């Protein structure tokens with residue numbers, strides 16, 4: 001299908017992009033990789049009057065580690081996460097997720113910023129951002145603001161982004177000694193959207209007990225879910241299956257899966273438990289402790 005008619009803009013600065021978005025008063029959309037937006041336009045699920053292509057804006061596609069942690073420019077491609085040494089070595093949860101997102105063609109076009117801003121509960125990266133305690137830097141007409149991932153996701157395709165705001169950077173705290181993380185995804189076929197995905201991040205203290213934890217869930221709610229109670233239950237515990245299964249039970253309680261072509265709700269809820277334990281085991285191993 002052909003998408004409806006729209007005006008196309010390719011600004012070369014963020015200021016210009018924000019101004020065009022504002023001019024259309026909610027009827028324009030940011031175009032990044034186009035891998036989610038164009039399909040929904042072709043299906044007439046979105047009919048924006050204008051697209052603001054942010055790909056010509058310079059210095060928006062970096063991945064670099066700074067004193068505070070990892071900084072990902074919003075138009076860095078999903079595949080750039082796979083190609084990045086620093087991501088593989090120090091933020092392996094992101095390589096886990098990027099490796100199982102769609103296929104190489106989609107990963108070469110789709111952006112990290114688009115994946116996290118789209119608000120699709122089946123996108124894999126939002127759960128990782130929740131587990132890692134990431135923050136999103138956003139530019140709008142009034143300047144820049146930083147939104148924690150934990151308060152970004154509101155509902156299906158609804159985030160705290162205003163229509164005239166552009167996500168410019170994703171900030172991930174620098175890993176501490178004793179930190180490990182992992183993303184586990186259950187999919188029907190390689191490259192499919194997830195039936196269920198679980199992101200886990202653990203920090204072990206000097207006594208090898210869990211000092212802090214983060215857990216995010218994909219595709220089992222109206223939006224990516226921050227499984228805070230599950231993660232908090234791990235604090236002070238020894239990393240091992242006893243603690244992991246208690247946390248997995250809490251994650252299953254939080255999940256609100258629906259029955260669809262990917263499986264019945266009860267199956268999905270059970271898989272949250274299985275995949276939470278798997279993600280936590282891998283995170284603990286990477287943190288240098290646990291089974």
Ligand SMILES: Cc1cc2nc3c(=O)[nH]c(=O)nc-3n(C[C@H](O)[C@H](O)[C@H](O)COP(=O)(O)OP(=O)(O)OC[C@H]3O[C@@H](n4cnc5c(N)ncnc54)[C@H](O)[C@@H]3O)c2cc1C
Nearest residue numbers: 030032033034035036037102110111114115123124167192
């Ligand atoms: C066949 C196929 C399979 C896929 N499988 C998976 C999968 O398994 N897992 C997965 O996670 N994803 C999957 N995707 C989605 C893919 O990862 C998309 O690339 C991603 O969801 C959106 O990124 P994008 O850069 O293409 O964004 P676009 O399609 O350009 O935009 C998506 C939305 O986000 C908004 N947006 C984009 N960038 C910004 C920004 N910087 N600031 C503000 N708003 C912005 C747009 O306005 C739009 O509303 C799949 C896509 C396809 C076509």
